[in-house]
Amino acid sequence: DxxxxxxxxxxxxxxxxxxTLRCKPISGHNSLFWYRQTMMRGLELLIYFxxxxxxxxxxxxxxxxxxxxxxxxxxxxxxQPSEPRDSAVYFCASTSGGSGANVLTFGAGSRLTVL
Amino acid sequence: xxxxxQIPAAxxxxxxxxxxxxxxxxxxxxxxxxxxxxxxxKGLTSLLLIQSSQREQTSGRLNASLDxxxxxxxxYIAASQPGDSATYLCxxxxxxxxxxxxxxxxxxxxx
Numbered sequence: 600d601x602x603x604x605x606x607x608x609x610x611x612x613x614x615x616x617x618x619t620l621r622c623k624p625i626s627g628h629n630s631l632f633w634y635r636q637t638m639m640r641g642l643e644l645l646i647y648f649x650x651x652x653x654x655x656x657x658x659x660x661x662x663x664x665x666x667x668x669x670x671x672x673x674x675x676x677x678x679q680p681s682e683p684r685d686s687a688v689y690f691c692a693s694t695s696g697g698s699g700a701n702v703l704t705f706g707a708g709s710r711l712t713v714l
Numbered sequence: 715x716x717x718x719x720q721i722p723a724a725x726x727x728x729x730x731x732x733x734x735x736x737x738x739x740x741x742x743x744x745x746x747x748x749x750x751x752x753x754x755x756k757g758l759t760s761l762l763l764i765q766s767s768q769r770e771q772t773s774g775r776l777n778a779s780l781d782x783x784x785x786x787x788x789x790y791i792a793a794s795q796p797g798d799s800a801t802y803l804c805x806x807x808x809x810x811x812x813x814x815x816x817x818x819x820x821x822x823x824x825x
Contacts, residue, residue, distance in 0.1 A: 603757075630811055632813070641815065641817045641818070642803070642815045644813065647811065649811065654810075654811075655812075690757055690758070692758075694811070696811075700745070700746065700765070701763075702748065702760045702763050703760065703805070703813060704760065705750075705757040705758040705760075706757055707756060707757045708756070708757050
């Protein structure tokens with residue numbers, strides 16, 4: 600298995616531009632998470648999907664952030680318009696089941712820099 | 715709300731030493747607990763998953779223990795090596811797939 604695949608690995612953009620981050624979870628995993636990691640705040644949960652349905656989006660900072668999971672093998676996190684404070688590493692993670700009984704597997708992350 | 719604490723934030727040890735990393739949590743009604751390793755610029759790699767009914771899990775030189783009643787977990791690393799240098803994070807898992815992460819312990823093993 601190729602693991603959780605994220606793209607792009609690095610993104611540098613200017614304030615006000617739209618950013619789209621992509622994630623392919625491990626085949627057979629039905630739970631998907633988007634996290635953001637910064638030095639100041641550590642790892643923060645943005646949104647959690649189970650069976651392609653958003654279950655918890657309370658961590659999404661504001662309306663500028665949106666996430667979709669159109670099918671079991673693909674998810675996107677979009678920021679529009681982007682701001683310098685959105686600079687962070689964004690991780691996607693997946694697991695099977697909806698109860699936390701199984702290992703959570705992370706992707707390599709997408710490092711976003713907003714100038 | 716569950717709060718997860720890892721102390722110390724950083725630890726430096728000479729190669730070959732045995733060491734213990736600590737993870738404490740405020741709500742003992744956890745489902746599972748998972749330990750991760752993160753290398754600089756990389757994602758998190760799962761090391762061990764302990765079910766709430768278990769008291770410990772072992773993988774190679776790593777041993778993780780769980781004491782739900784006292785709200786603590788420890789990760790024991792035997793015979794540390796420079797390759798063990800990384801940040802170690804614990805995650806407490808509550809029902810409904812809620813993961814609560816600690817801020818991690820940055821470990822440096824000096825050759």
